[in-house]
Structure formats: C-alpha cells, structure tokens
Amino acid sequence: MHPLLHGKRLIAFDLDGTLIDSVPxxxxxxxxxxxxxxxxxxxxxxxxxxxxxxxxxxxxxALTWALGTPPDATLFDRAYAGFLHHYAEAPNQLTVLYPGAEQALTTLREAGYILVLITNKPERFIAPILDHFNLNACFALCLGGDSLAEKKPSPLPLLYAAKAYGVAPTECLMVGDSRHDIAAGKAAGFTTLALPYGYNHGEPISHSGPDAVLTSLAELIA
Structure with a gap:
C-alpha cells in the first residue's frame, strides 16, 4: 500500500474524472x-x-457559452430538465472506468478500509453508474451533490462521512481530480490525494497543493 494510507481508516473518492471518464x-x-x-x-x-x-x-x-451571456431562469429550467432527461436515458453508454480504478477499490475494500463516494453529480445517477460497473458493493456510503445542504468544495459531505463512521478527519483521505476535491479535503482536515488525468478546468491539479499526486489509482495499492 502507498505510504499515504498509513494511519488511514476511511477513503473518500470523487467519481467523475477520478474513477470514471464520463465526459462522452x-x-x-x-x-x-x-x-x-x-x-x-x-x-x-x-x-x-x-x-x-x-x-x-x-x-x-453550457448555456452561457452558447448564448454569449448567462441564461434567464426560464431557459435554464428547460435546458436543465432536458439535460437530466437525456442523461438519465444513457448515463453509461460511453462512460468508462479509468485504468486501475476497479482493482484499487476492490483491494482497498478487502484490506478493511471504509470507502465512501462523494461526488457533485446528482444522487439519482450514482447507483445506475456503479451498478453498471459492478462497484456498488465497494462503497459503504455514497453522497451526491444534492444529498446534503452543501457540496464540494464545502467540507460538509466529507465531515458527514467521517462522523457517520466515527473516524477522525486525520484518519481520512480524499482522492480526487479537481481543485474542488482538494479544497474540500483540506477544509475537512483530510489528507488529500490528486490524480492529474481528470477534469480540473484546464489547470494542473498540482497547483491546488494536494499532499500527493499519483498518475494512476493503481499506485495507491502498489
């Protein structure tokens, strides 16, 4: 196991850009x-x-880009409802797991770590995606962006997960690909681990100052 896991009991994972490439x-x-x-x-x-x-x-x-100006509430509501409808129809058609993700999750769970999923994706989409990749059993808890009153970069979801399992923040690790994951982890008192291949608005994730950057989740269990 990676030295970063020393003394850790709970590992929180982001989803999009960390475990799966969902952009397609x-x-x-x-x-x-x-x-x-x-x-x-x-x-x-x-x-x-x-x-x-x-x-x-x-x-x-997306609307601001297409219009050249922020959308009004009526247009936003129509487009947002349309997005939810279209995405619900096919959330897994082109999405793939990143190399090393499945092996890392399985190995860490078997080693006794508490694994939780903390994503800003709406909660309704989490189970279908995890089911598709047979990963549901890996996670003790899954939180979406609408599961609690706040989402990342707020530390609230991370602190909620730690408290749910009686684990001190210093015994927790946040694994993600964006500055929002790192900011949430730091604010919660978690150790932070970043992956450089995901979605970070075109910025190198190292600029967010994580405790470590790995090229693959496979390195976590090496």
Whole structure:
C-alpha cells in the first residue's frame, strides 16, 4: 500500500474524472439539451472544462457559452430538465472506468478500509453508474451533490462521512481530480490525494497543493 494510507481508516473518492471518464456521455446529454433549445452543441473538450461543480452549473456554463451571456431562469429550467432527461436515458453508454480504478477499490475494500463516494453529480445517477460497473458493493456510503445542504468544495459531505463512521478527519483521505476535491479535503482536515488525468478546468491539479499526486489509482495499492 502507498505510504499515504498509513494511519488511514476511511477513503473518500470523487467519481467523475477520478474513477470514471464520463465526459462522452455528459457531452451527448448537454448537446441534446442545447439542441432542444435550438442552440449550438458543444464539443467534448468544452464539456470537459465545465464539469466539476454539479449538473446545474454544467448546464449553466453550457448555456452561457452558447448564448454569449448567462441564461434567464426560464431557459435554464428547460435546458436543465432536458439535460437530466437525456442523461438519465444513457448515463453509461460511453462512460468508462479509468485504468486501475476497479482493482484499487476492490483491494482497498478487502484490506478493511471504509470507502465512501462523494461526488457533485446528482444522487439519482450514482447507483445506475456503479451498478453498471459492478462497484456498488465497494462503497459503504455514497453522497451526491444534492444529498446534503452543501457540496464540494464545502467540507460538509466529507465531515458527514467521517462522523457517520466515527473516524477522525486525520484518519481520512480524499482522492480526487479537481481543485474542488482538494479544497474540500483540506477544509475537512483530510489528507488529500490528486490524480492529474481528470477534469480540473484546464489547470494542473498540482497547483491546488494536494499532499500527493499519483498518475494512476493503481499506485495507491502498489
């Protein structure tokens, strides 16, 4: 096991950009939602830079890009409802696990670590995705961006998970790919581990000052 795991009991994982590459399916859903409103459809590269703050912000960023100005409430509501509908129809068609993710989760769970999933994705999409990849059994707790009153970069979901299992923050590790994951982990008092291959608005994740950066989750169990 990686030295960063020494003294840890609970490991919190982000989902999009950390365990799965979901941008292809998110792009399809965003494109359909904008096309429904007769707006220009974005590329996957655009969507990749918009992911990280939850579905509502993703749609708002897409609309602002297509319009050249922030959308009004009526248009946003229509597009957001469209996005949720289209994404629910096919959340796993093009999404893939990152190399090393499944092995890392399985090995860590078997080693006795408490694994929790903390994502800004709406909670309704978590179970279908985990079921698709046969990963549901890996996690003791799953929290979406709408599960609690606040989402990352707030430390609330992380502190909620630690308290739920009676684990001190100093015994917890936050694993993610974006500055929001690192900021939430630091604010919660967790050790932070970053992965450089995900979605971080075009910025190197090292700029967020994580405790460590690994190229693959496989390194966590090496």
């Amino acid at each position: 399916d998110l792009t399809v859903a965003v494109a359909h939602a904008l096309a429904d409103q007769r707006l220009t459809m974005p590329t996957a590269d655009k969507v990749r830079d918009w992911v990280g703050n939850g579905a509502a912000v993703l749609v708002e960023r």
